[in-house]
Structure formats: structure tokens, C-alpha cells
Amino acid sequence: MDGSLISIVIPAYNAEKRLNRCLASVCGQSWHEIEVWVVNDGSTDATEQIASAWAQKDSRVHVISQANGGVSSARNRALQECRGVWVRFVDADDELPADSLECMVNRAEKENSDLILAGYEHILNDVAMIRNLAKRDDTVSWEEYLKFMNPNANSFFCGVLWNKLFRRDLIEAEAVRFQSGLGYGEDFLFVCGYLRRANRISFSTDVVYRYHRHKHSMTVSQALDSVAHPIKNLKTKKKLYDGMKELYQYRNVYDRYRGTLWLYMLRVTVNQ
Numbered sequence: 515m516d517g518s519l520i521s522i523v524i525p526a527y528n529a530e531k532r533l534n535r536c537l538a539s540v541c542g543q544s545w546h547e548i549e550v551w552v553v554n555d556g557s558t559d560a561t562e563q564i565a566s567a568w569a570q571k572d573s574r575v576h577v578i579s580q581a582n583g584g585v586s587s588a589r590n591r592a593l594q595e596c597r598g599v600w601v602r603f604v605d606a607d608d609e610l611p612a613d614s615l616e617c618m619v620n621r622a623e624k625e626n627s628d629l630i631l632a633g634y635e636h637i638l639n640d641v642a643m644i645r646n647l648a649k650r651d652d653t654v655s656w657e658e659y660l661k662f663m664n665p666n667a668n669s670f671f672c673g674v675l676w677n678k679l680f681r682r683d684l685i686e687a688e689a690v691r692f693q694s695g696l697g698y699g700e701d702f703l704f705v706c707g708y709l710r711r712a713n714r715i716s717f718s719t720d721v722v723y724r725y726h727r728h729k730h731s732m733t734v735s736q737a738l739d740s741v742a743h744p745i746k747n748l749k750t751k752k753k754l755y756d757g758m759k760e761l762y763q764y765r766n767v768y769d770r771y772r773g774t775l776w777l778y779m780l781r782v783t784v785n786q
Contacts, residue, residue: 521592537564545615548574551595555585561606578591601682618679622716632678633677638727673701677723680708
């Protein structure tokens with residue numbers, strides 16, 4: 515299949531047990547026009563060797579190795595190299611359904627969308643559940659999306675990266691990058707920065723991601739850390755709120771939502 519190039523960013527830290535599964539799903543996509551940037555973030559296991567083996571057999575796979583700097587640093591490093599029309603973020607623990615990229619880019623190009631948000635499969639202890647908070651399949655303006663986002667900002671559906679497709683030119687136009695040093699929420703701040711430029715947003719009920727949750731996963735580790743360090747958690751939540759508030763101010767709609775936007779601080783992060 516010929517079409518727009520999609521850059522896929524995969525940060526990987528000590529991911530030897532799951533990286534093969536992840537890369538097999540990415541390289542086996544029905545949409546062939548991809549470049550894959552695996553960032554080995556200071557792993558002490560066989561992550562680099564596994565990624566390099568994939569690069570040897572598939573010229574679309576590229577490996578970058580750096581000292582451990584965290585997931586934000588790894589993603590930022592990959593963004594320096596991306597050349598695709600579109601950017602997709604994938605975690606090394608997870609996998610893509612075979613038609614994931616095709617569904618998303620076809621929808622984006624048909625609707626002239628700047629951002630696609632789609633459903634995903636949440637897999638916990640081999641039990642799979644389909645998650646799709648929006649349960650809608652339409653395209654909206656940025657005004658309508660910010661209205662939707664206001665009460666739903668704490669959900670996975672709005673906050674995470676991996677159920678979304680981004681335009682690289684908009685990422686670069688706003689110089690959107692990931693903030694290091696947060697216990698969680700770097701995804702959400704990135705999305706808020708991106709929404710300064712995204713004008714057409716499409717929802718999709720397609721299931722485009724398989725999110726594997728286990729005791730060693732990043733999400734679980736972050737949740738445990740937030741419980742163990744409540745003051746740190748509050749400071750992080752304030753930073754996330756400030757990032758969202760700045761988006762609404764940038765779009766000149768903060769006064770419309772100031773009475774309810776602050777409720778984000780009281781809502782716990784939910785998996786939807």
C-alpha cells in the first residue's frame with residue numbers, strides 16, 4: 515500500500531520480554547509506509563540487541579541508544595528524527611491490531627483531520643475489555659472538542675498518546691515536546707500543547723491499540739508512586755491543570771470554562 519509516511523515512536527527501557535511482540539505488530543501493519551524509531555533508553559537487558567535485530571531485517575526500523583533519561587527524553591529524541599506526515603506513539607509493552615494505522619490515516623485524510631482519537635483494548639491478566647469513552651464516530655471543531663475535554667480530561671481516552679494520530683507539521687509548528695521530571699501526565703501535557711494548533715478532531719470507534727496492563731507496566735508504577743508520594747502527586751496534578759488552563763487561555767475560551775475547569779484537580783485519573 516502506498517500513502518503518507520507514518521513515523522512511529524517507541525521508547526524502550528528494559529523491554530526485552532515484550533519488544534518482539536510490539537515490533538512484530540508494528541512491522542506487520544497493513545499500512546506499509548512507516549518509519550519506526552526505537553529509542554533504547556539506557557536499558558541493561560537485551561532491549562538494544564532485539565531492536566537492532568529488527569533493524570537488520572526491516573529497513574524501516576531505526577534504533578537510537580541513549581543514557582537513561584526517562585520516557586519524555588526518549589520520545590523527544592525520536593521526534594528529532596521523524597520525517598513522516600503523521601506521528602504515532604507506541605509503548606514497548608503494547609501492540610497494534612493489524613489494521614490500526616490504516617484505519618487511522620484513512621480516516622484522518624478523508625476528514626482532513628488534525629487529530630484522531632480512537633478506541634483501544636485494555637488487557638489485564640489476559641482479560642480483554644474494549645474501551646471507548648466517546649462512543650462516537652464524528653469530526654468536530656476545536657471548540658467542540660474543548661467542550662468535550664473539559665469534563666473528560668482525566669480519562670485515558672483524552673490523556674494518553676497511543677490511541678491518537680498526530681500531524682508532524684503541527685507538532686513542529688508549535689514546537690510541542692514532552693516535559694521531563696513528571697511522575698505521570700507527560701502524555702496529557704503533550705496533547706494540550708498540540709491542541710493549540712489542531713482545528714479538526716475526529717473520533718473513531720475503531721479499536722486501534724492493545725494496551726497490556728501488568729504489575730511492571732509504566733502506568734501501574736506511576737499510580738503506585740502517586741499513592742506513595744501524595745505531595746508530589748498534588749504538585750504534578752497542578753502542573754497538568756496549568757497546562758490545560760493555558761490551552762483554554764490560548765484559545766480564548768478560558769472565561770467560558772473557568773467555573774468548571776478547576777474540577778480537574780479533584781478528579782482522580784480514571785482508565786476509560
